[in-house]
Amino acid sequence: xxxYTVQAGDTLAGIASRYGTTSQELITANELEAPxxxxxxxxxxxPIIGSFYYVxxxxxxxxxxxxxxxxxxxxxxxxxxxPSAVLQPGQRLYLPAKPKRQIESNAYIxxxxxxxxxxxxxxxxxxxxxxxxxxxxxxxxxxxxxxTAPPLNDFATIAQNNNTTxxxxxxxxxxxxxxxxxGTRIVTVTSVQDxxxxxxxxxxxxxxxxxxxxxxxxxxxxxxxxxxxxxxxAVARLRPEGLRVSTAVAPKTSATQQGQWYEAHDYAxxxxxxxxxxxxxxxxxxxxGPPLAVSPLPxxxxxxxxxxxxxxxxxxxxxQNLYGYDxxxxxxxxxxxxxxxxxxxxxxIARENNAAIQYDTTAQAPFFNYTDADGAQHEVxxxxxxxxxxxxxxxxxxxxxxxxxxxxxxxxxxxxxxxTDNFIIRKL
Numbered sequence: 474x475x476x477y478t479v480q481a482g483d484t485l486a487g488i489a490s491r492y493g494t495t496s497q498e499l500i501t502a503n504e505l506e507a508p509x510x511x512x513x514x515x516x517x518x519x520p521i522i523g524s525f526y527y528v529x530x531x532x533x534x535x536x537x538x539x540x541x542x543x544x545x546x547x548x549x550x551x552x553x554x555x556p557s558a559v560l561q562p563g564q565r566l567y568l569p570a571k572p573k574r575q576i577e578s579n580a581y582i583x584x585x586x587x588x589x590x591x592x593x594x595x596x597x598x599x600x601x602x603x604x605x606x607x608x609x610x611x612x613x614x615x616x617x618x619x620x621t622a623p624p625l626n627d628f629a630t631i632a633q634n635n636n637t638t639x640x641x642x643x644x645x646x647x648x649x650x651x652x653x654x655x656g657t658r659i660v661t662v663t664s665v666q667d668x669x670x671x672x673x674x675x676x677x678x679x680x681x682x683x684x685x686x687x688x689x690x691x692x693x694x695x696x697x698x699x700x701x702x703x704x705x706x707a708v709a710r711l712r713p714e715g716l717r718v719s720t721a722v723a724p725k726t727s728a729t730q731q732g733q734w735y736e737a738h739d740y741a742x743x744x745x746x747x748x749x750x751x752x753x754x755x756x757x758x759x760x761x762g763p764p765l766a767v768s769p770l771p772x773x774x775x776x777x778x779x780x781x782x783x784x785x786x787x788x789x790x791x792x793q794n795l796y797g798y799d800x801x802x803x804x805x806x807x808x809x810x811x812x813x814x815x816x817x818x819x820x821x822i823a824r825e826n827n828a829a830i831q832y833d834t835t836a837q838a839p840f841f842n843y844t845d846a847d848g849a850q851h852e853v854x855x856x857x858x859x860x861x862x863x864x865x866x867x868x869x870x871x872x873x874x875x876x877x878x879x880x881x882x883x884x885x886x887x888x889x890x891x892x893t894d895n896f897i898i899r900k901l
Contacts, residue, residue, distance in 0.1 A: 474521065475525060478514060478832075502517075503517050506817070514829045524568050525566065573896055580877065581610045582880060593882045594627060604637045608686055609623050618669035660699040673716075674714050694733070701739055725776065749875075750780070752789065758854050773864065786871060791868060791877070837860050840854045
């Protein structure tokens with residue numbers, strides 16, 4: 474699989490010819506809405522086996538082979554050149570597809586209101602083949618341990634038909650936001666816990682859930698050990714029923730990190746107790762904050778590397794956003810919230826406003842600026858093939874268990890092509 478960044482003057486036919494494919498294959502792979510109007514800086518996936526590399530000044534066959542885990546002899550043989558050949562800048566070399574390893578791929582899906590929209594149901598059907606777990610978000614727990622289900626429609630059937638594990642995601646959302654008081658009651662009152670566990674088991678049997686996921690946020694720091702004890706009790710009740718257990722945790726970089734989002738999440742304890750832990754490694758750039766990459770690679774790396782000091786790599790699932798944000802400038806604290814956009818919509822906005830897409834090589838994220846019809850300035854940060862490949866490379870480098878997406882229903886076709894190009898998705 475090749476990632477190509479559109480340059481000024483490019484045409485779809487020219488790109489296809491360069492890589493030995495067809496315009497239609499490029500349109501299909503990237504779900505191009507305007508194939509005759511490409512955006513400068515737009516990242517495209519070229520659906521070929523392996524990839525091509527264009528020699529840069531100073532490159533050697535030895536260096537290129539080393540970067541791609543090949544021997545000089547093998548790279549020379551593949552490209553029908555001598556192992557002692559002097560490479561020329563611009564020379565094209567073919568690189569074979571790299572071996573894949575198995576990971577788990579999870580995705581939240583969040584119906585709103587009382588129904589599942591057609592967009593969400595279609596997304597579940599299209600993406601379930603790529604997933605180990607499908608996680609409808611979320612069952613709401615009340616202060617007595619009762620559960621209120623989200624609309625599920627055909628999610629159970631979709632999961633079953635694709636050998637995807639349906640996960641019962643439970644949150645302490647009350648009146649539209651995470652409640653510290655509700656969370657405290659759940660993790661401290663054993664009678665409420667007992668009722669909750671019984672309700673979980675009954676719901677899992679009735680619906681077909683095989684995994685239980687706890688997302689308890691904004692707990693007071695003093696409830697840290699209470700949460701750990703709650704998880705131990707949950708595992709003791711749920712595993713004998715054949716249910717795996719996981720948690721979502723805030724993106725910490727140290728055990729002493731302060732703030733109500735962080736302090737009650739004990740990485741070491743969660744890593745010991747549950748089957749896996751999803752790190753919420755996104756929202757550095759968020760709707761109420763200044764324009765930033767949503768999941769800048771250095772920040773993500775810092776969180777994962779800290780997590781590795783507290784739990785084994787095979788317990789760590791890295792969170793990944795499937796969205797970006799469009800900010801109206803100038804940013805003012807407490808002002809208008811940024812608008813969430815899918816990667817496909819971000820490209821459309823750039824095209825509609827004749828804006829070239831740039832790429833921040835530190836954050837490993839694309840962005841652009843534009844002026845709307847009313848004269849307002851905007852800044853957009855989103856995800857593309859390059860940024861998601863950077864996260865996949867980190868997953869492989871650190872040998873993580875997998876990746877978890879927030880959330881389905883936002884169009885990003887390149888992600889799914891690259892996911893299967895990089896990994897074999899484990900089915901349970």
